[in-house]
Amino acid sequence: KLFHLGMFEIGRPLGKGKFGRVYLARERNSNFICALKVLYKSELQHGSGVEKQVRREIEIQSNLRHPNILKLYGHFHDSKRIFLILEFAGKGELYKHLRKENRFPEWKAAQYIAQMASALRYLHRKHVIHRDIKPENILMGIHGEIKISDFGWSVHAPKNRRATLCGTLDYLPPEMIRSGSKDNYYNEKVDLWSLGVLTYEFLVGEAPFYEEHAPLTQRRIARADMTIPEWVSKEAKDLIRKLLVLDPEDRLPLEEVQTHPWIIKHCVKGGDRAVKATK
Numbered sequence: 484k485l486f487h488l489g490m491f492e493i494g495r496p497l498g499k500g501k502f503g504r505v506y507l508a509r510e511r512n513s514n515f516i517c518a519l520k521v522l523y524k525s526e527l528q529h530g531s532g533v534e535k536q537v538r539r540e541i542e543i544q545s546n547l548r549h550p551n552i553l554k555l556y557g558h559f560h561d562s563k564r565i566f567l568i569l570e571f572a573g574k575g576e577l578y579k580h581l582r583k584e585n586r587f588p589e590w591k592a593a594q595y596i597a598q599m600a601s602a603l604r605y606l607h608r609k610h611v612i613h614r615d616i617k618p619e620n621i622l623m624g625i626h627g628e629i630k631i632s633d634f635g636w637s638v639h640a641p642k643n644r645r646a647t648l649c650g651t652l653d654y655l656p657p658e659m660i661r662s663g664s665k666d667n668y669y670n671e672k673v674d675l676w677s678l679g680v681l682t683y684e685f686l687v688g689e690a691p692f693y694e695e696h697a698p699l700t701q702r703r704i705a706r707a708d709m710t711i712p713e714w715v716s717k718e719a720k721d722l723i724r725k726l727l728v729l730d731p732e733d734r735l736p737l738e739e740v741q742t743h744p745w746i747i748k749h750c751v752k753g754g755d756r757a758v759k760a761t762k
């Protein structure tokens with residue numbers, strides 16, 4: 484209730500999230516620094532799916548506590564606006580770092596994927612499917628740790644829903660783009676596919692199924708039609724190939740992602756010796 488009483492000093496805009504703008508903010512009493520997101524109720528058509536989606540996002544994100552998931556500390560509203568008190572991520576948007584560096588070295592990509600696997604395990608244990616894992620939805624903390632920041636498409640599993648998706652197709656798994664089939668049934672294994680796409684994009688600098696025209700992207704996804712450049716290490720290739728598998732049941736479980744030789748090699752002290760020992 485601290486925030487309700489205190490007032491915020493608003494700093495510079497941090498970015499235009501969906502629905503609203505996010506500002507650097509400091510809570511006067513405590514000097515607590517946060518990211519304050521302002522959503523205009525007028526922009527959330529009453530009774531529309533959007534209002535329900537915002538409510539669900541608040542519900543989901545308020546109950547999550549994990550170092551690699553951006554915290555939603557609280558929310559409040561006035562007659563016109565809804566305010567979200569979000570964790571401030573000191574190093575901003577991950578995709579900007581990716582675009583600037585073009586691609587990440589294997590040790591950095593492996594550490595990010597290990598953190599994502601840890602966050603996804605936490606979400607799946609709470610029966611939350613994220614469904615929208617992509618660089619644009621990841622922020623970076625002051626120590627370089629990454630934080631999943633957007634739960635706009637997350638749902639409680641299992642869900643039979645016709646997801647009207649917008650934005651990039653690149654990260655969608657085959658079972659979510661397979662149109663026509665009445666039951667768009669899928670489960671948390673959709674996040675394993677997206678983790679594979681993320682691994683590829685971190686290492687190669689572009690998405691594995693990217694095509695100029697969406698129908699071509701869809702076709703390549705449906706066939707898991709990708710080529711991994713030969714300069715990617717064989718351990719990294721192995722992990723990507725075990726996540727970008729058409730049958731959701733055959734995708735590598737998160738527990739095995741965290742113990743994969745590529746992850747061990749880069750994330751555990753002496754991990755490379757451990758991997759050599761398995762040779």
Ligand SMILES: O=C(Cc1cc(-c2ccc3c(-c4nc5ccccc5[nH]4)n[nH]c3c2)n[nH]1)Nc1cccc(F)c1
Nearest residue numbers: 497500505518537540541570571572573574575632633
């Ligand atoms: O909309 C979001 C996700 C979201 C988070 C953010 C966001 C954007 C930027 C930042 C930053 C940040 N740190 C920076 C450092 C340097 C440069 C830019 C930076 N942005 N920290 N925390 C943030 C949080 N925008 N949108 N959540 C949400 C939750 C409940 C309901 C709802 F409608 C939305």
